[in-house]
Amino acid sequence: xxxxxxxxxxxxxxxxxxxxxxxxxxxxxxxxxxxxxxxxxxxxxxxxxxxxxxxxxxxxxxxxxxxxxxxxxxxxxxxxxxxxxxxxxxxxxxxxxxxxxxxxxxxxxxxxxxxxxxxxxxxxxxxxxxxxxxxxxxxxxxxxxxxxxxxxxxxxxxxxxxxxxxxxxxxxxxxxxxxxxxxxxxxxxxxxxxxxxxxxxxxxxxxxxxxxx
Numbered sequence: 001x002x003x004x005x006x007x008x009x010x011x012x013x014x015x016x017x018x019x020x021x022x023x024x025x026x027x028x029x030x031x032x033x034x035x036x037x038x039x040x041x042x043x044x045x046x047x048x049x050x051x052x053x054x055x056x057x058x059x060x061x062x063x064x065x066x067x068x069x070x071x072x073x074x075x076x077x078x079x080x081x082x083x084x085x086x087x088x089x090x091x092x093x094x095x096x097x098x099x100x101x102x103x104x105x106x107x108x109x110x111x112x113x114x115x116x117x118x119x120x121x122x123x124x125x126x127x128x129x130x131x132x133x134x135x136x137x138x139x140x141x142x143x144x145x146x147x148x149x150x151x152x153x154x155x156x157x158x159x160x161x162x163x164x165x166x167x168x169x170x171x172x173x174x175x176x177x178x179x180x181x182x183x184x185x186x187x188x189x190x191x192x193x194x195x196x197x198x199x200x201x202x203x204x205x206x207x208x209x210x211x212x213x
Contacts, residue, residue, distance in 0.1 A: 004166045004174035006190035031101050032088035032155040088155040101154035 060073050093099060167173060168180035172191035175181045182191035 002166060002174050002177045002179070004168055004178055004180055006178070007166050007168040007172070007174050007180060009164050010167045026161055027158060028161045029089075029091060029101070029154075029156040030159050030161070032157050089158060091154040091156045093154050099154055101156050 091101070165174070168182065168191040170186045170191050171183035172180045172186065178189075180189060180191050182188070185195050187193045187195055
């Protein structure tokens with residue numbers, strides 16, 4: 001994307017005429033409380049995105065599982081509602097992953113996720129205790145066997161991100177670094193000089209309102 005410092009950074013493309021083509025939007029994960037995250041980090045991308053990133057309904061069920069990995073409606077997920085009051089999605093990350101999200105550590109002893117895969121998922125009749133981590137192999141369970149933190153769970157929202165673009169004044173486009181392509185009727189490095197075909201150009205003219213005899 002070319003940068004034109006004499007222009008402005010605007011949302012693209014439908015809300016700005018004559019801007020060069022960019023994707024209308026793309027879905028992406030962003031920090032759950034996006035406004036608070038932007039206020040705390042001062043990220044540049046937050047400036048154009050703040051008003052242009054609607055929350056996307058996450059696909060779930062048989063049709064959406066391949067895309068989002070969700071089977072249950074996230075708005076009705078009891079664990080999610082308990083942790084976040086239904087405001088966030090939970091995205092599983094590796095134990096050493098670094099991400100710009102707020103995330104939780106999931107430990108096997110207290111995880112709301114079923115970490116190990118029992119050979120008989122339904123009908124498991126081990127000791128009548130709450131789910132716990134396994135420090136050693138046990139009958140009916142597959143490895144790994146550990147009680148250390150094995151993953152992190154990020155608090156995210158899935159949003160439609162609108163890509164911005166540098167644009168020049170009066171409908172001009174930024175076509176190369178520092179180069180504006182002006183709309184008809186305008187010239188200049190920043191497309192702010194009007195063209196009057198019935199007049200003539202005076203290089204020393206101090207203002208646009210001055211007339212010559």
